Each structure stands twice: as structure tokens, then as C-alpha cells.
């Protein structure tokens with residue numbers, strides 16, 4: 286599918302860009318940012334409107350964030366999972382994005398050991414049996430039959446996504462989700478052909494990518510988000526990540542999105558910046574969880590200092606190791622940075638918080654109305670997604686200050 290460019294701007298960031306069979310109107314992609322807007326596990330009007338605004342703001346492609354490939358991969362009740370009932374909603378989603386001239390991608394994954402036992406109604410699955418502090422639950426080690434079933438779930442979900450009008454899929458193999466749990470020595474202690482050596486730990490994720498590729502055919506864009514490191518000594522590190530990147534490319538990935546962190550252990554490592562404990566406490570449902578979060582939030586959620594383009598050194602290692610396009614993600618703030626990143630060989634950019642802060646971020650950069658984002662990486666938006674929907678608290682606080690004056 287070829288989408289019309291919204292302007293005749295020939296600057297590399299804003300010029301059309303080909304990704305397998307897809308031409309994007311520019312090189313800026315909204316990264317998967319869990320919206321918390323799928324109440325009841327379905328596509329809501331608010332979810333569509335959130336992305337329609339980002340599309341209207343000039344983005345090349347927007348990503349519908351984390352959708353589970355099966356019911357047992359969910360962390361929240363207000364999280365999508367791929368099934369026939371959501372197809373009409375997904376079609377409305379892609380139509381709305383296409384009407385604004387942007388492309389639509391969908392992030393497919395499975396939470397593995399940090400899925401919510403309450404939400405999925407059964408014991409969680411993981412690479413190996415493991416205690417999850419966030420859930421206070423212990424998962425069951427996946428059998429070979431489970432591995433085969435989840436592989437099929439990924440392929441089936443990808444086909445459903447394509448049939449619903451998505452222009453690309455993004456397989457979530459990072460951030461400590463199920464595929465990343467197989468890659469990480471911390472969560473994978475298996476002694477069969479899916480554990481131990483890196484070659485064995487990569488087996489399930491690469492089988493999933495190959496199965497999705499086989500299901501979608503040779504031209505459909507498959508992005509894979511992966512970790513350059515998990516975030517502590519003993520997790521996946523960059524040298525292994527370079528080999529993972531090569532294996533993912535060989536298995537059929539169209540493009541890689543190198544990120545970092547482990548949701549159940551280093552949740553803010555992938556973001557860096559503020560630790561919004563107060564907002565996270567407010568967002569909890571039960572009194573017990575509120576108290577637990579208030580008491581232990583600072584211990585459970587460590588602080589990692591923010592720097593612009595905080596993943597640049599590791600992302601360069603991945604980019605230089607493979608022949609497929611590699612995106613840059615992590616602390617992209619300004620047009621000047623974007624231009625330099627494209628200039629040095631990143632194929633495109635993924636941007637999260639700057640587009641949560643301002644859905645018109647791309648158009649504002651293009652027109653010169655802004656040179657950079659004014660997101661202060663307070664990360665309060667992360668707390669907002671866990672109950673009533675993603676939003677930028679700073680925008681609201683600024684508006685309230687205006688009223689007070």
C-alpha cells in the first residue's frame with residue numbers, strides 16, 4: 286500500500302520512505318505506548334480517537350500498542366487480545382488512521398510470567414517456573430506443546446491484523462515480555478533445546494518470527510522490538526543482543542527496533558527519567574495494592590537518569606550488525622537529532638512520549654512551530670495508562686495553571 290505524502294517536503298525526515306512493500310509518508314513512527322483504552326478487551330472510540338489525533342498530527346505510521354496474541358498473555362483487563370470479535374473495531378481503527386494519511390502498525394506480544402492471573406483466570410506461562418514480584422505469582426514452565434501453540438497464536442494474530450487493514454505488525458520481543466523472557470538468562474533456566482546456550486534461548490523467538498513471516502508472505506512489513514540489554518548484570522547484554530539481531534533478521538524481520546528493559550524488574554529502564562510513585566498509587570484499584578505501592582514503590586521501581594538519545598551507543602551496534610533497516614528509539618527530542626540519526630544510517634525513528642505530550646509533534650517540527658518536544662520525561666503518562674487511559678499530565682497541569690492565573 287502507498288500512502289499519499291502530506292506535503293512535498295524533501296528533507297529526509299519528512300520525505301516518503303519505503304519499508305518492504307509499504308511506503309510511509311515520512312520516517313517518524315509513533316512507538317507502541319500502551320493506551321489503557323481497550324476497556325473490556327475491545328477497541329473503543331477513545332482508542333481510535335487517540336491514534337487518529339496522532340495520525341492527523343503528521344506521523345508516518347502509528348502503532349497500536351501491546352495486543353496479546355491470546356487471552357492468557359494479558360496484564361490488564363483493559364488490554365486487547367486478538368480474536369474474531371475485535372476485527373470490526375480494528376477495521377474502524379485502520380480506516381481512521383488511513384483517512385488521515387498515515388499507516389497503521391500493531392504491536393503483538395504475550396506477557397508470559399507477568400500476565401495477571403486474575404485477568405487471565407489461570408496460572409501464568411513462562412520460559413521457566415519463576416516468581417513474579419509484581420503479581421506475587423509463580424508461572425508454569427511452558428511445555429513444547431505450549432511453545433507450538435503460542436507460535437501459532439502469533440502467526441494467526443498477524444494474519445488477523447493484516448486482514449483488519451494494518452500495514453505492518455510489530456512483534457514484541459523486548460521489555461521482558463514472553464519472547465524476551467526466553468532470551469533472558471534471568472527468566473530462562475530451561476535445560477531443553479529452548480534454554481541454556483544463546484542459540485537455544487533464541488529458538489522460540491526466531492521460530493515465532495519465521496512463522497509470522499511464513500503466514501504473511503515475503504513482502505509484508507514485520508518490525509521486531511528487541512532488547513539491547515535487560516538492565517542488570519546477569520540479564521541479556523549487548524554482545525548477545527547483536528547475535529539476536531542477526532538471527533531475527535535471518536528469520537524474516539523487515540526491520541528492528543532496539544530498546545531495553547524488563548517490565549517486571551526494571552520497568553523504567555526503557556524510559557529513563559521520573560518515577561511517578563504518587564500517580565501510580567492513585568491509579569491502583571485495591572487498598573492493599575495502593576498501600577503496597579506507597580510503601581514499596583520506590584524500591585520496586587528504580588530510578589534511571591534520563592539523557593537525550595539514551596540508547597544511541599547500543600542501537601549503533603545493532604544497526605551495524607545487520608543489513609535490514611534499524612529504527613532508533615529512546616529519547617528522541619528534536620528535529621536536529623532526527624536529522625542526525627537518519628544521516629548516520631538509522632532507517633527511521635520511533636517516538637513515544639513526545640507524541641503523547643503533543644499529538645501534532647511531527648507537524649510542529651515540520652512547520653517550524655517547534656524545534657523540540659517540551660516533554661520533561663516525568664513519566665506520569667505511564668501511571669495514567671494503567672486505569673483510565675493514556676494522557677500527558679503536564680499538559681493538564683499547564684492548563685490548570687492557566688486557569689489559576
Ligand SMILES: Cc1cc2nc3c(=O)[nH]c(=O)nc-3n(C[C@H](O)[C@H](O)[C@H](O)COP(=O)(O)O)c2cc1C
Nearest residue numbers: 316317318319350351615616617636637638666667
Ligand atoms: C505511557 C507509555 C506506555 C508504553 N507502553 C509500551 C508498550 O505497550 N509497548 C512497548 O513496546 N513500549 C511501550 N512504551 C515504551 C515506548 O514505546 C518507548 O520505547 C519509550 O517510551 C522510549 O521512547 P521515548 O523516549 O520516545 O518515549 C511505553 C511508553 C510510555 C511512555
